[in-house]
Amino acid sequence: MPRLQLLGRIGLRFCLTLGLLLVPGLGSAQGLLPVPTLSGHVIDQTATLDGGQVQMLEEKLALFERDKGTQIVILLVSTTAPEDMASFANRVGNRWKIGRKDIGDGVLLIVAKADRRVRIEVAKTLEGAIPDLAAQQVIDDAITPNFKAGNFSAGLVAAVGQITALITGEALPAPKARKAPTFGAGEFQWTDLAIFMFFAVPIAGGVARSIFGRKLGAVLVGGGVGVLALLVTTSLLVAGAAAVVALVVTLLAGTGLGQRDNSRWGTGGLGGSGGMAGRGGFGGSSGNGGFSSGGGGDFGGGGASGSW
Numbered sequence: 001m002p003r004l005q006l007l008g009r010i011g012l013r014f015c016l017t018l019g020l021l022l023v024p025g026l027g028s029a030q031g032l033l034p035v036p037t038l039s040g041h042v043i044d045q046t047a048t049l050d051g052g053q054v055q056m057l058e059e060k061l062a063l064f065e066r067d068k069g070t071q072i073v074i075l076l077v078s079t080t081a082p083e084d085m086a087s088f089a090n091r092v093g094n095r096w097k098i099g100r101k102d103i104g105d106g107v108l109l110i111v112a113k114a115d116r117r118v119r120i121e122v123a124k125t126l127e128g129a130i131p132d133l134a135a136q137q138v139i140d141d142a143i144t145p146n147f148k149a150g151n152f153s154a155g156l157v158a159a160v161g162q163i164t165a166l167i168t169g170e171a172l173p174a175p176k177a178r179k180a181p182t183f184g185a186g187e188f189q190w191t192d193l194a195i196f197m198f199f200a201v202p203i204a205g206g207v208a209r210s211i212f213g214r215k216l217g218a219v220l221v222g223g224g225v226g227v228l229a230l231l232v233t234t235s236l237l238v239a240g241a242a243a244v245v246a247l248v249v250t251l252l253a254g255t256g257l258g259q260r261d262n263s264r265w266g267t268g269g270l271g272g273s274g275g276m277a278g279r280g281g282f283g284g285s286s287g288n289g290g291f292s293s294g295g296g297g298d299f300g301g302g303g304a305s306g307s308w
Contacts, residue, residue: 032083035095036075040291041065044076046113053153057160062291064164069175070105070126071098071294072163074156078114085112085305089121099123099296105172106296107163109156111147118143119305120163127302129170130163135304138162147308201225205250214251222247 036043041061042054049057061072073096080088089110099106107130108121120135130138142162146155201221208217226243230236 032091033077033080033088035092036077038073038096038098038291038293041072042074044074046076046078046111048076048111048113048152049156057153057156060157060160060164064167066175068164068167069100069103069172070107070167071100071296072107072109072160073098074109074111074160076111076113076152078112080110080112080115080117085110085115085117085119086121086301086303088112089119089303090299090301093121093123093299094297097293097295097297099125099294099298100173100175101295103173103294104296104298105167106294106299107167108299109159109163111152111156115307116147117305117307118147120159120303121299122302123296124298124300124302125172125296126167126170127300130166130303132302132304134166135302136306138166139304139306144306144308201246201249202253205246205253208250209253218247218250221250 036045040058042049042057044054057074061074065071075092083091089108092110093106093108096108097106098108104123104125106123107126108119110119110121112118118139120130120138122130122135138159142158143155146152146158204224205217205221208221211217212220222243225246226239229242230239
């Protein structure tokens with residue numbers, strides 16, 4: 001009998017130990033909140049901010065990044081469950097890698113609206129400019145009072161103002177100067193040539209044909225475009241190609257083939273409405289205004305959390 005009791009106790013302990021080992025696994029099986037796609041300085045998954053408020057904050061943060069180099073991103077989510085706010089913020093910051101590469105000057109402001117929690121996560125490089133106590137003060141003075149009153153936009157604007165003021169006093173490397181658009185041989189803008197070829201050439205070709213005739217007009221337009229391309233790009237190859245294209249476009253525009261091709265490009269021919277540029281071709285734009293991670297990251301848990 002004592003032996004059976006001993007075996008029973010050993011079995012019970014084994015089951016308890018196995019259960020304790022499986023409990024963390026059950027928690028992780030529920031899955032953590034996915035890290036959102038980094039699409040801008042302000043990401044609102046709760047529809048708390050209207051379009052104008054998002055745009056205002058976006059412009060403020062984009063201007064600060066341009067002038068100072070530091071990336072600040074605001075993220076609004078409903079909840080961070082099953083993860084606590086600090087762990088979620090650290091995971092997002094290191095996944096996004098905001099802040100400049102080799103500098104790591106990023107700041108993440110996360111609002112979990114349903115949890116009524118907020119956190120300012122600071123990359124290691126900025127822990128001197130924004131120590132934990134300063135981050136807590138921003139939350140207590142700028143965020144909490146406004147959030148309690150239901151004015152989320154005002155709280156975020158006030159927080160951004162205080163955070164940027166703290167960073168401005170920090171001796172950080174100056175942002176790299178952005179290159180001004182040029183038309184040199186090494187930095188020629190192909191979109192500009194495409195727009196010129198599809199809009200200006202047909203118009204110039206029509207005028208030249210009406211004055212000099214189809215063949216002579218095409219030669220004059222092709223030669224003129226070639227000269228302009230040579231002056232702009234200093235490349236004989238590009239200039240020759242541009243001249244040939246302009247010559248062919250001008251010749252075809254006055255024939256039945258050119259008229260039949262118009263149906264493919266829109267009612268206005270190559271330069272008309274609904275043409276290639278109108279469909280987001282060479283001159284089209286997409287994406288989020290050019291925003292992307294700076295490649296910094298290096299979030300070590302610095303910052304502060306609060307609630308309202």
